[in-house]
Amino acid sequence: MKILLLGSGGREHAIAFKLQQSTLCKALYIAPGNAGTKECGTNVDLNLKDFDAIKEFCLTQNINMIVVGPEEPLVLGIFNYFAYDEATKHIIVIGPSKEGAQLEGSKAYSKHFMQRHKIPTANYAEFTAENFADGIAYLQNHALPIVLKADGLAAGKGVVICKSINEAVEEFTQMIQSQKFGSASAKVVVEQFLDGIEMSVFVLTDGKNYVLLPNAKDYKRIGEGDTGLNTGGMGAISPVPFADEGFMQKVIARIIEPTIHGLHTENIVYKGFVFIGLIKVNNEPYVIEYNCRMGDPETEVVMPRLDNDLVELFLHTHKNTLHLVNIQHSLKHACTTVCVSGGYPGAYENGFSISNIDKIKDSKVYHAGTKESSNQIVTNGGRVLAITTLAETLQDAVATSKKNASVIEYQGKYFRNDIGFEFQ
Ligand code: AMP
Numbered sequence: 001m002k003i004l005l006l007g008s009g010g011r012e013h014a015i016a017f018k019l020q021q022s023t024l025c026k027a028l029y030i031a032p033g034n035a036g037t038k039e040c041g042t043n044v045d046l047n048l049k050d051f052d053a054i055k056e057f058c059l060t061q062n063i064n065m066i067v068v069g070p071e072e073p074l075v076l077g078i079f080n081y082f083a084y085d086e087a088t089k090h091i092i093v094i095g096p097s098k099e100g101a102q103l104e105g106s107k108a109y110s111k112h113f114m115q116r117h118k119i120p121t122a123n124y125a126e127f128t129a130e131n132f133a134d135g136i137a138y139l140q141n142h143a144l145p146i147v148l149k150a151d152g153l154a155a156g157k158g159v160v161i162c163k164s165i166n167e168a169v170e171e172f173t174q175m176i177q178s179q180k181f182g183s184a185s186a187k188v189v190v191e192q193f194l195d196g197i198e199m200s201v202f203v204l205t206d207g208k209n210y211v212l213l214p215n216a217k218d219y220k221r222i223g224e225g226d227t228g229l230n231t232g233g234m235g236a237i238s239p240v241p242f243a244d245e246g247f248m249q250k251v252i253a254r255i256i257e258p259t260i261h262g263l264h265t266e267n268i269v270y271k272g273f274v275f276i277g278l279i280k281v282n283n284e285p286y287v288i289e290y291n292c293r294m295g296d297p298e299t300e301v302v303m304p305r306l307d308n309d310l311v312e313l314f315l316h317t318h319k320n321t322l323h324l325v326n327i328q329h330s331l332k333h334a335c336t337t338v339c340v341s342g343g344y345p346g347a348y349e350n351g352f353s354i355s356n357i358d359k360i361k362d363s364k365v366y367h368a369g370t371k372e373s374s375n376q377i378v379t380n381g382g383r384v385l386a387i388t389t390l391a392e393t394l395q396d397a398v399a400t401s402k403k404n405a406s407v408i409e410y411q412g413k414y415f416r417n418d419i420g421f422e423f424q
């Protein structure tokens with residue numbers, strides 16, 4: 001198999017590292033990749049929204065399979081683009097169809113889907129400029145806090161939790177009338193606030209059958225003790241200590257099975273990952289959101305615990321034979337600590353030289369925002385490196401991961417010292 005992996009973050013480095021371990025992988029290209037993915041294959045400078053350029057590359061290089069890391073190309077319809085073109089329909093694309101990707105691309109779409117399939121989630125209403133006044137009236141009578149969600153993709157920033165009615169009215173007005181998140185907030189979902197503990201569940205589906213991958217918990221806030229601004233993710237652990245057998249049985253019966261069955265009965269083509277963001281309230285699971293891809297940094301703790309051959313899993317996904325697969329995973333605990341640029345998630349500078357990666361022996365260093373420049377590895381993004389450790393206990397995984405995060409050096413480096421803190 002000649003495989004093209006799309007993306008450039010820590011998630012893609014972790015997927016690339018796993019793909020290149022497969023004997024079925026004869027060549028691996030990563031577009032655009034980073035300084036870490038270069039060790040797993042060949043980086044290619046392609047724009048992920050330029051499907052014509054991706055097609056041309058695939059046809060010239062005889063690519064057999066495209067694995068899509070981030071959501072944007074999926075929401076823009078890369079699956080359909082390849083599947084419905086005579087010249088490219090032989091190329092396997094791992095990811096949902098354009099319609100399936102709407103589970104992430106539109107919060108309103110995903111809420112309707114959950115309603116149709118009786119999947120537990122927060123109560124909600126949706127508004128646009130057309131029923132703006134109804135929206136304001138709805139907010140005036142809403143219990144606090146109020147969750148406002150831009151309907152479309154907003155680079156992880158489209159959810160605002162408001163503590164007062166005034167704040168909610170102000171935010172709602174900015175979203176709809178001042179296009180705070182561009183066209184993504186032309187429609188706003190107003191949601192009941194759920195108070196509980198969150199986790200991420202990952203499913204790989206062929207549209208009818210599915211396998212459950214190791215679960216994880218990510219840490220989104222910049223500050224220790226889960227304080228401060230939201231980020232792309234400051235760390236993750238796997239498995240999740242509170243996700244015991246009984247709880248996971250509820251997740252399977254009430255959420256995963258109805259989701260996959262719903263996709264199947266609605267004829268929504270879906271050959272890829274479903275990432276379900278869950279919240280546990282009084283020991284009951286509710287869906288916070290669907291994503292149509294793997295999580296980042298969760299992938300950096302899920303992939304190291306997965307023992308199956310990833311290319312084989314993708315071939316089963318393509319052939320609708322995932323029911324024949326047994327997922328094998330390590331019983332070890334994984335922790336990843338993300339080193340970020342100073343100033344992140346606000347403004348930050350790129351181009352600082354990174355040292356000591358080679359000194360780290362007992363963790364895997366996944367690159368996120370890095371690139372090679374004049375034979376040096378330099379920072380090139382908010383999230384720079386994800387340092388993953390596998391160990392017999394969560395405590396050991398956490399301790400080694402943060403010890404190694406402190407060994408890395410570059411100007412402005414910051415990381416959270418308390419990943420997994422609730423479970424220590
Ligand atoms: P999302 O962008 O949908 O992942 O939402 C970002 C974060 O907002 C989630 O990880 C939750 O922490 C929080 N959130 C979203 N919806 C709710 C809700 N209904 N109740 C409480 N917190 C929520």
Ligand code: GLY
Nearest residue numbers: 218233295296297
């Ligand atoms: N870690 C959350 C996400 O990938 O959306």
